Amino acid sequence: MNAYHVAVVGATGAVGNEMVKILEERKFPVSRLTLLASERSIGKELKFNGELHPIQVLNEKSFAGIQIGLFSAGGSISQRFAPIAAASGCIVIDNTSAFRMEPDIPLVVPEVNPESIGMYKNRGIISNPNCSTIQMVVALKPIHDAVRIKRIVVSTYQAVSGTGKKAIEELIEQTRALMNNREPEIKVYPHRIAFNCLPHIDVFLDNGYSKEEMKMVNETKKILNDPSVAVTATTVRVPVLFGHSESVNIETGKKITADEVREILSRAPGVTVVDDLKRNKYPLPIDAAGKDDTFVGRIREDESIENGINMWIVSDNVRKGAALNAVQIAEILVRNYL
Numbered sequence: 001m002n003a004y005h006v007a008v009v010g011a012t013g014a015v016g017n018e019m020v021k022i023l024e025e026r027k028f029p030v031s032r033l034t035l036l037a038s039e040r041s042i043g044k045e046l047k048f049n050g051e052l053h054p055i056q057v058l059n060e061k062s063f064a065g066i067q068i069g070l071f072s073a074g075g076s077i078s079q080r081f082a083p084i085a086a087a088s089g090c091i092v093i094d095n096t097s098a099f100r101m102e103p104d105i106p107l108v109v110p111e112v113n114p115e116s117i118g119m120y121k122n123r124g125i126i127s128n129p130n131c132s133t134i135q136m137v138v139a140l141k142p143i144h145d146a147v148r149i150k151r152i153v154v155s156t157y158q159a160v161s162g163t164g165k166k167a168i169e170e171l172i173e174q175t176r177a178l179m180n181n182r183e184p185e186i187k188v189y190p191h192r193i194a195f196n197c198l199p200h201i202d203v204f205l206d207n208g209y210s211k212e213e214m215k216m217v218n219e220t221k222k223i224l225n226d227p228s229v230a231v232t233a234t235t236v237r238v239p240v241l242f243g244h245s246e247s248v249n250i251e252t253g254k255k256i257t258a259d260e261v262r263e264i265l266s267r268a269p270g271v272t273v274v275d276d277l278k279r280n281k282y283p284l285p286i287d288a289a290g291k292d293d294t295f296v297g298r299i300r301e302d303e304s305i306e307n308g309i310n311m312w313i314v315s316d317n318v319r320k321g322a323a324l325n326a327v328q329i330a331e332i333l334v335r336n337y338l
Helices: 014-025 075-087 114-122 131-147 165-179 211-224 258-266 319-336
Strands: 004-009 030-037 045-048 051-057 068-071 091-094 125-127 149-158 230-237 244-252 271-273 294-301 308-315
Touching: 004 014, 004 075, 014 030, 014 045, 014 319, 030 045, 068 075, 068 319, 075 091, 075 125, 091 319, 114 125, 114 319, 131 149, 131 211, 131 244, 131 258, 131 271, 131 294, 131 308, 131 319, 149 211, 211 230, 258 271, 258 294, 258 308, 308 319
Parallel strands: 004 030, 004 068, 030 051, 068 091, 091 125, 149 230, 271 294
Antiparallel strands: 045 051, 149 244, 244 308, 294 308
C-alpha cells in the first residue's frame, strides 16, 4: 500500500489529539505527519509512532505536498483553509459543520454511506457529520434498510468533551469546587454544568430549536439519502466527560419486533448490542469511552403506536463521533480511490 503525507489541523485539541492516536493505532499508511494549530501551540509536540512531532503554525502555505488533511479546528478555520488545502491537491476530511449541508460535498459515515466518498472529486472536501448524528445513523441505517423509518424522535445526553478541552476542565473544576464548598466558576457554558443538565447546545434559532438539534435533523436526512424521514431532536449537555447517550424512538413503515431489531443490529457493522435487562446490562457512557463501536440497548416496542421502537444509543463522541470516523473515511479513500 502507498503511504501518504497527512496533516492534522487543530492537532492540539481533544479531537486532534485523538486523530493522531487513531492514525497510529490503526496503522494508517503515513509517510509523513504534519501537525498544524494556532500560534498558541508553538513549542508543543505530539508523539506519533514513537517520535515527537512539533506543532507548526497553520497558514496559507501549510499544505504544499500534503495529500490528506484531517481538519478539526473549528468551522471558521475550515471555511478559510479547507479550500486552500484542496486547491493545493490535499483531500480534506473536515470535522466541522462548515460544509456538511452543501449538496456537492459528501457527508459520510463509513458504515452507512461509504459510496458517497467518491464525491470528494467535486471540491476536494469530505465532511464528517455531527457526533450525535453519527452514532444515531450507525444504529438506525440497518433498520431503515429493513423496514424503512418514517419518523425519528431523539433526545440526547451529550458529554462535555463535545465542547472541547476547556469544557472538560470546567466540569472537573466545578465539581471540585462544589465538593469543597466553594462557588464554581462559570466560563464555558451559560450555566453551571456540574450536577446539572443544560437543554442548550450551540445557539438557538428562530424556530426555537438549537443549531445542534437542527444539525441532527438535516444531517440524518442527507446521510440516509431520504428527505422523507421526519426527524425531531432535543439535545442536552450533561455532566459526563466522554460518551454521548441518546434516547431514540422510531416509527417504521412496516411492523418490526424488538427481537428482530436486536437480530438486525447484532449483524450491523460498528454496532454492539448490550441488552440484557435481567443482568442490568445496557449501554453506559463510561463503558463506551475509548471504544470504536456504537452500543445499543433498551430495545423495546413502543406500545403507544403500531409500528414503534424505542432504543438507547451510546458512543464515544470524541472517538467514533469525530476522530475515528474521519480516519475510517481516510482508510476507504486510500483503499478505493487513491
